[in-house]
Structure formats: structure tokens, C-alpha cells
Amino acid sequence: MILNLKMKIKTYKCEYCEKKYKDEKIFLKHKCRFKERYENKTKKINQLGFLLFEQHHTLLQGAKIKKTYGDFVKSSLYKLFINLATYVLETKVLYPEKYLNFLICNKIRTQLWNKDVSYEKYILDLLEKESMFDGVSRTLKLMQSWAIKNNDTYNNFFKKAPKPLIYYYITQGEISPWVLYCSKSGLNFLKSLLDEEIEKLKPFINPFSWRRKLIINKKEVEFLTDLFTRENI
Numbered sequence: 043m044i045l046n047l048k049m050k051i052k053t054y055k056c057e058y059c060e061k062k063y064k065d066e067k068i069f070l071k072h073k074c075r076f077k078e079r080y081e082n083k084t085k086k087i088n089q090l091g092f093l094l095f096e097q098h099h100t101l102l103q104g105a106k107i108k109k110t111y112g113d114f115v116k117s118s119l120y121k122l123f124i125n126l127a128t129y130v131l132e133t134k135v136l137y138p139e140k141y142l143n144f145l146i147c148n149k150i151r152t153q154l155w156n157k158d159v160s161y162e163k164y165i166l167d168l169l170e171k172e173s174m175f176d177g178v179s180r181t182l183k184l185m186q187s188w189a190i191k192n193n194d195t196y197n198n199f200f201k202k203a204p205k206p207l208i209y210y211y212i213t214q215g216e217i218s219p220w221v222l223y224c225s226k227s228g229l230n231f232l233k234s235l236l237d238e239e240i241e242k243l244k245p246f247i248n249p250f251s252w253r254r255k256l257i258i259n260k261k262e263v264e265f266l267t268d269l270f271t272r273e274n275i
């Protein structure tokens with residue numbers, strides 16, 4: 043009888059990269075990029091990156107099968123979406139899912155996804171195309187949060203908030219031209235700007251196209267003018 047002297051040696055396998063170890067201590071210290079990506083699963087950036095990755099998959103493939111976080115971790119697009127999520131959080135991108143949609147529909151190169159030049163194009167498109175309701179409600183929310191922070195009333199926003207702050211919000215798409223052009227304090231703010239300031243804001247407030255837009259949308263303009271007069275905005 044031949045004895046089988048071969049000892050059964052226990053091995054440890056990393057479930058993420060499949061690397062095998064004989065020594066448990068070394069195995070426990072093992073690090074790899076996939077393991078790290080898994081460990082970051084609950085981080086805000088990873089959650090958002092995964093959400094956008096899923097949306098991208100749905101948009102491009104009309105996906106019937108949902109992507110899992112595991113698919114994301116192993117995907118060659120992982121870094122792209124983590125970078126995009128980082129940009130979205132740092133820049134406080136308005137409606138991240140709409141932004142991704144814009145990038146894809148306009149075939150913007152992935153290298154430019156986290157660049158201000160692309161975000162500005164998106165903002166200009168958003169301000170032009172969004173509904174009056176969406177633009178006005180976003181602006182009113184901004185005015186309200188300013189009022190809370192400054193212990194003031196929201197209708198004082200254009201009258202009292204620092205000019206550079208309002209200017210900045212306009213360039214970030216936070217303030218809709220619907221409010222600027224249909225409220226007394228909004229128009230007064232525009233009047234208070236210097237020529238060179240107006241010149242820089244032009245893409246965002248597009249006076250030429252908005253003049254036409256306001257003429258065409260008479261009912262909306264009447265509604266807003268009434269509302270803003272009543273609210274003393």
C-alpha cells in the first residue's frame with residue numbers, strides 16, 4: 043500500500059484579483075486595486091461614480107441587465123467615472139445625470155468630461171432649453187438658501203448679496219435669465235454692471251436670444267412679472 047504523503051496545503055485566495063497565498067499573514071496584508079475599490083464602495087465619490095457608470099451603460103446599450111458594483115470595479119471605465127464623480131462633487135454640477143446625458147449626446151471626448159470648458163457648454167445649453175418652471179424654482183431656492191445663511195429675506199437677494207457672488211452664481215448656471223429679466227431687482231442688478239462685466243456674462247444671459255424668447259412667451263412673462271412684483275423681488 044502506498045501512502046499518500048502529500049499534505050493538503052491550505053491556500054488563501056483574494057476574491058477580487060484571484061491572487062493565491064500560502065501564508066495567511068501575508069494574505070491578510072494583501073492589497074490590490076480591486077480590493078481597494080471594493081473597500082471604497084460606500085464613499086460618496088464611488089456611489090456617484092457607480093450611478094453615472096450605470097446610467098452611461100443604460101444610455102449606450104439600452105441595458106436590460108443591470109450593472110453591479112462588481113462590474114464597475116472591474117470595468118476599464120472605473121477611473122473615468124471616478125474622475126467624473128470627483129468633478130461633479132467639486133464643481134457642484136447641476137443635475138449630474140443631465141450633465142452625463144449632455145456629454146454623450148454631444149459626443150464630447152471623455153478626456154474633456156471633467157473640464158470647465160465642457161461644463162460651461164452644458165450650462166449654456168441648460169439655461170437656454172430648460173423650462174421656465176425649472177429655471178425659476180432653482181433660482182428661488184438659491185435665493186432662499188442665501189436668505190437663511192444671511193438672516194435676511196429672499197427678496198433682498200439681488201439688492202443685498204455681494205455683486206461678485208451673484209456674478210459667480212450666474213456663471214454657474216444657478217440663476218436663470220427668467221428671473222433676471224422678469225424681476226425689478228434682477229434688472230437693476232444687470233443695470234449696475236459695468237460694460238466689461240456685462241460682456242463676460244453675455245453667454246449666460248444672452249440678451250439677444252432672451253429678448254426674442256420673452257416676446258414669444260408673453261404669458262410666462264406676465265405671470266412672472268406679477269409674481270415677482272407681489273413678492274417685491
Ligand SMILES: [Zn+2]
Pocket residue numbers: 056057058059060061072073074075076077
Ligand atoms: Zn487582490
